[in-house]
Amino acid sequence: MKKIEVIIRPEKLEDVRQALRKIGCSGMMITEIEGHGRQKGFIQQWRGEKYKLELLPKIKIEIVVKDIDTERIVNTIIESARTGEIGDGKIFISPVEEVIRIRTSEKGETAL
Numbered sequence: 281m282k283k284i285e286v287i288i289r290p291e292k293l294e295d296v297r298q299a300l301r302k303i304g305c306s307g308m309m310i311t312e313i314e315g316h317g318r319q320k321g322f323i324q325q326w327r328g329e330k331y332k333l334e335l336l337p338k339i340k341i342e343i344v345v346k347d348i349d350t351e352r353i354v355n356t357i358i359e360s361a362r363t364g365e366i367g368d369g370k371i372f373i374s375p376v377e378e379v380i381r382i383r384t385s386e387k388g389e390t391a392l
Contacts, residue, residue, distance in 0.1 A: 379392060
């Protein structure tokens, strides 16, 4: 099993969710976060004063999937989240040792 962590632009969240739903991936956790990478924020002006926003709003999506589904899900995320501009985000993939469904005590892929 793999854990896919995705950092995307907030405005791409619904596109990504719909694309994942179409391929049968429904279980996910979504968190509003702030951060920056190469984008390093931007200069904003308000009432004549300039200030720099270094931490930008982003969305973090976490999904745990079967190994066999990983590539298809990652490709779907890339297709639906990409704008071609700096700040599109990142995808991190990590191994998951075990999953346990609390309600039934099911373990492994059946608990997904």
